[in-house]
Amino acid sequence: MKKSHWFFLGILLAHLSLADELTLNASQSKTLGIVSAPLPAKQQGELAGMPAQVVIPGNQLFTISTPLAAMVEQTLVGVGDPVTKGQALATLQSPALAEAQRGLLQSSTQAQLAKENLARDEQLWKDGIISESRYRTTQSLYREASAAFAERKQMLRLSGMSDADIVRLQTDNMLSSQLTLTSPINGVVLEKTASAxxxxxxxxxxxxxxKLEPLALEIQAPLASTRELKVGASVTVPAYGAKGKLTAIGRSLSGGNQTILLRALIADGASNLRPGQFVEATISTSGTSLNQWSLPNGALARIGNKVVIFIETANGYRSEEVTVLHEGANNSVITSKLNGNEKIAIRGVSALKASLMGIGGQ
Incomplete structure (x- = not known):
């Protein structure tokens, strides 16, 4: 600070009242670089500037894996490509698939034979030609063969074969080692980890x-800010024209920064967001919430464990303690018993802070 600044600061200290009011005229304020501005519009009923990350809802993300050991023959899509449900993503060559098909045909034949044996023995038992125990044994063998056939069929389904393909296999008896991976949903390819x-x-x-619509937000909020929040509250991302609803409020605090995790579902304007993106969200609160204002960080002065702002008066400035609800990169949301028509110092706050600390003799 220049010598002239120290001179005027000395004058300030000589005119301080006991009510933490700093007496100075317009010329002195200009010399100290103090600039005032009207208090911004009140933000009653919302929590603004909350840090959030865009994520994909868990039920909209699918991982497609190789069902059997195989060699990638051809990949048909790339990262970022839109796909439809059932669209082929890649073709593979898998000897294990041919082996599974052979097992199905074999179990199909055994199940058919067991069915015929059961029908024959059932009639013989009814005619009194064979004992009931033999009939029960044949019945058990049929059930075992049917279960083995159902198991083989399910294995082929898990390998990517449709029911129509399985019926065709049983009709034609044509084995194939080619395996096609398909998309389970209409969506977008986010990752591809293999090549031909x-x-x-x-x-x-x-x-x-x-599926990228809707998207979700994971919001980190201070505990004190969540008291007026309710599931279903409106959530917006002003910078990207996106909005949705609050779907969950966490019950435990994170260990590092002692915040609560909030989750929101963004249905409108989700196309303006990208998974993994960091944004600032605004959440509406209940009608009993405190009056809030979004102030530039330069307007806040920290003295010990307190945060104060400086309100312009007829004779100079007076300090007013405020509570910080959320501190952002450039602005912070505060609450206080303000009328809303005050003018506050937004520059030169360090000089006012030094004067105020001089009152206490620090």
Whole structure:
């Protein structure tokens, strides 16, 4: 600070009242670089500037993996491509698939034979030609063969074959080692982890496909800010024209920054957001919420464990303690017993803070 600044600061200290009011005229304020501005519009009923991350709702994200050990023959889509339900994503060559098909045909034949044996023995038992125990044994063998056939059929379904393909296999008896992976939903390819010619074991992820509308927000909120929040409250992302509803309020605090995790579902304007993106969200609160204002961080002065602002008066400035509900990168949301028509210092606050600390003899 220049010598002239220290001179005027000395004058200020000489004119301080016991009510934490700093007496100075317009010339002194200008010399100290103090600038005032009207208090911004009140934000009653909303919590603004909350840090949030855009995420994909869990029920809209799918991972497509190799059902059997196979070699990638061809990939048909790339990252960012839109896909429809049932669209082919890649073709694979899998000897294990041919083996599974052979097992199905074999179990199908055994199940059919067991069914015929059961029908024959049932008639013989009714005619009194065979004992009931033999009939029960034949019945048990039929059930075992049917269960084995159902198991083989389910294995082929998990391998990517449709019911129509399985029926065709039983009719034509034509084995094939080609396996086609398809999309389970209408969505967008987010990840692709394999390329043509690559050999893979079973259950290796190849694609991630997601539905990107609606999207979700994970919001970190201070505990004190969540008292007036309710599930169903309106949530907006003003910078991107997106809005939705609050769907969940966490019950536990995070260990590092002692915040509560909030979740919101964004239905309107979700196309303006991207998964993984960091944004600032505004949440509406209940009608009993405190009066709130969004102030530039430069207007706040921290003295010990208190935060104060400086309100312009007829004779200079007076300090007013405020409560910070949320501190952002540039602005902070505060609450206080203000009328809303005050003018506050937004620049030169450090000089006023130094004067105020001089009152207490610090």
């Amino acid at each position: 010619g690559q050999r893979l074991d079973a259950a290796i992820p190849l694609f991630k496909v997601a």
